[in-house]
Amino acid sequence: MIFDTHAHYDDQAFDEDREELLSGLFENGVGYVLDASAAVRNMPFILELTKRYDFLYGSAGIHPCEAYQSGDNAGKPVMKKRTSGEWGFGLLVLEALNRYEEGEIITPDWRAGDREEQLIRAMLAEPKIMAVGEIGLDYHYEDTQKDVQKDWFARQISIAREFHRPIFVHSRDAAADTLDMIRAEKAQEAGGIIHCFSYSKEMAREYVDLGFYIGIGGVLTYKNAKKLKEVAAYVPMDHIVLETDCPYLAPSPFRGKRNDSSLIRYTAEVLAQIKGLSAEEVIQITEENACRVYGVCK
Ligand SMILES: [Zn+2]
Secondary structure, eight states, X not given: OEEEEEEOTTSGGGTTTHHHHHHHTGGGTEEEEEEOOOSGGGHHHHHHHHHHOTTEEEEEOOOGGGOBOOGGGTTOBSSOOSSSSTTTTOHHHHHHHHHHHTTTTSOTTOOSSOHHHHHHHHHHTSTTEEEEEXXXXXXXXXXXXXXXXXXXXXXXXXXXXXXXXXXXXXXXXXXXXXXXXXXXXXXXXXOEEETTOOSOHHHHHHHHHTTOEEEEOGGGGSTTOHHHHHHHHHSOGGGEEEOOOBTXXXXXXXXXXXXXXXXXXXXXXXHHHHHTSOHHHHHHHHHHHHHHHHTOOO
């Protein structure tokens, strides 16, 4: 069955038909979904989703573009989030967030420190929150505060190591710094996935050598994805996992439309051609890989 290792079903793009879509995924060949956290305000809703759907697991983490400043600017995101509105996820989130603010979902043994870190720890104490992510570095925007991003990347790697959980890494336009930090913070001890991999095959090799898995999504099916196709050809099958990053990055022929986990089939078909396997074999092997990384399957 399809294992979608990186989805955002908490996104408002699914507000209209989330229930219907998620309930139908199994019929469409999807066995597992990991809903990826991007910000503090996403986490309570992700927790709710993991409780509502058997096949859905979650993560806890702060995306580099959501990295928080400390001191006078505490609590203010460094950059605007790509989804609209601070409370874009509806009443359920507000409710859960209030519970968080009131300390209700903080574990009793929490230590003094940043409340964001405590929320991540509280999330990891929940049985279906399997990983720390998405964390990393993103230098794409002009107003990037690299130091803030690095600080949060390091803190969250450290939490992952403390909890013996894998990480999944978002890295854009930050190849050298990401690898340097992975090494410096000994992130390989936590292990995990380099999500939506966008670098060279030489860089892929560095990560595979450290034991990381390479996350491949819909971009593989795009005509201009020459570099990623080279990476896919190069990385051994036992180090590849599939992902959607839905609602974003729908595979061809659905490019530009809303993505969902069932469309991973199209990515699997392209990967199968590259690897000389059948799409079913690709789906099965990547499922086994994802089960190994996240430790969720029977
Ligand atoms: Zn994502």
